[in-house]
Amino acid sequence: MDLSYTPEEVAFREEVRAWITGAMPPEIRRKAETGGYFEHAETMQWHRILHEKGWIAPHWPKEYGGTGWDVARQSIFQEELVRANAPTIPPFAIYMIGPLLIQFGSDEQKQRFLPKILSGDEYWCQGYSEPNAGSDLAALQTKAEIDGDHFVINGQKTWTSHGQYADWIFCLVRTDPSAKKQAGISFVLIDIKNTPGVKVVPFLTTGGLPSFCDTYFEDARVPMENLVGELHQGWTVAKALLGYERFAISGINETGRMIRWLKEQAAATRVGDHRLIDEPGFRNRIAALEIRQRAALMAQLRTVAASQHGKAPGPESSILKLRGSELFQQSYELGMELMAYNSISWFNDDDVIPAPQHMVPSNFNYLRATTIYGGSSEIQKNIIAKWILGLPG
């Protein structure tokens, strides 16, 4: 066992750090330095910059556009992106549908979709949840009837993150209403922008931003060539995503970024004759959070290393989303405590509170979603209890 970096890896870190610094456009750099909110267009601008460098999807197999980096280099790359406060690339395209198409897609589908996923020319969202299918996802009712060489789709998806920006949506739809729950579901790709009968309606979250959408389908005709995997086998396809999701949405790296913010802001926050960071009580709370994050990070490294060696993810991988989402929330709770009266501020002009604090109250609200989306904490616990601990019921 060895945690150290080789001289080549240290040199690689230097290379990545220097490149990120040089590659950031001025406006993105300004926001990165002050903790500003990245508009979607800015995130996609950064996506294209990473793509031109060939670094947008390091974890993909090399023949599909990955970098061929080992676990250490992938970790270093992620650490450096977080350190630089670069815009976070959303998981839907690069972490979810891309790897899934590599595993289950036809050759035609791979050629049609993967290059544009990498380039950012086509942006994706996820259509799983419905108003009456949340934790009980297999209760989904959006139906797809076969008419010639098309599916005709009717129903409603909700919690569609970034639906308003997306060109495509990957959906679970019911293709066999007579089959039992999981058995009659298929996985289809839908052109969300250009298919008549598809309507996307953004709605505000408690974070004050339109982070989610409702997506309505009314007699939407989708070519059957957009089916991924076998007909009625969509549940099997979707289940494979759970593995990717655990990495993509654990929030453990982002929590590390917030901890750094906490240290910087606690050092910048004056309380009469001293700084907040000088108070042992507050310093210890940041330390306790950092220690918990470090433990989760070690579990994440072990998971990544196991997958690197071609092993199935160990039991430690199943805790990443569960613990990571809690830590992410706790980091913002501590941020709000740090801000004191400033934590009340809600999207005010730049002179009201320090710029790096501006988005924290919004995120504090929005991040309550992290223990709910991607399988709520309670669902995660049910899964671990049944499949890892082997408990009855």
Place this chain on the structure above:
Amino acid sequence: MNFELTQDQQMLAESIRQFVRKESPVSRLRALRKDERGWEPAMWKRMGEQGWLGIPFPEEVGGIGGTFVDMMLLLEAMGTQLVPEPVIGSVVLGGLPISFAGNAEQQRRWLEPLVAGERSLALAHIERETRYSPQWIATRANRDGAGWKLSGEKIFVLNGHAADTLVVAARTGGAPGESKGISLFVVDGDAAGLHRRAVKGMDGHHYGLIRLENVAVGAEALLGAEGEACPVLERVLDYGAAAAVCEGYGIAQTMLDMTVEYLKTRKQFGVFIGAFQGLQHRAVDMFVETELCRSMAILAAIEVDNAEPHVRAQAVSAAKVQLATGGKQVSQQSIQLHGGIGVTDEHDIGLYFKRMHVLNTICGDERHHTSRYADSPAFLAAR
């Protein structure tokens, strides 16, 4: 970056696990609780013959010059059955100061019999007013010709009641609160003026309560440079803390396994109680913390050997806090899920609970390590 055990390490782990299961099941600790030594010299000898007591020591003294990951494998396996032999007290805390600070002659003289399992050691550093910080040591070592005379009191010395030889921390200069002036001396267990009592610990182990009254030692007893032992002591205590986390992980994993087994076999209301979601979720909370304890035991085992003191200390403190919070939670929830039987002396789960508390206390508790982590220059410098 690599988390794989070598083939040698996998074989070592397997042979220790088998030995422990067969030769020292938890019933052995239960029986030895009544014994004033609390462990058996014959078993110590066998562990020496296996080479396990020499893992962290160089080949010159008969050791195998292993890494602390090798020690992790030993300690983790000992935790699963609560093996009472004093590996932390004698090998880690007693042996490492001699290995780190002793000259070749001192190492040969005191480590060879330890590695062979013929003798045991102890580190006497805790006093009534030190809590976890060695700079508050008050025991005096006054010059006496070419040697010194030691006077003071040491409490809860791991294996201090039984050790053939003690490493004693005492002041050759400076005042309590100062790092400078602390020295380490090797003291014979039979030395005149050394009074010791075996005091009982909740984990069934015994501890030494030691009074030194003008105990005379010669020049050859001094380990390293006079007055410069505080960094050595801090390093040794980091090894002790890392060792506690490794054994503690073995305990957490065992308590989780015992509890899951109980949930699958205990029936109430006509069903196995493991079918109740409220209990399942508690068990999952235990699972999460156990996995994090394992991750941090690995971190501590790797980084305690790091030559950079800040890296070593931060990793060990983080790991010790994980055991003190997560490991404690596992131990508490396992009693809760066992119900009434969990608080009887007859059931083994309570023995594990008690040892977990001891491991969470020795070499620094949650508060101590959280503060040390937060007060380190490395904490605020980390970006």
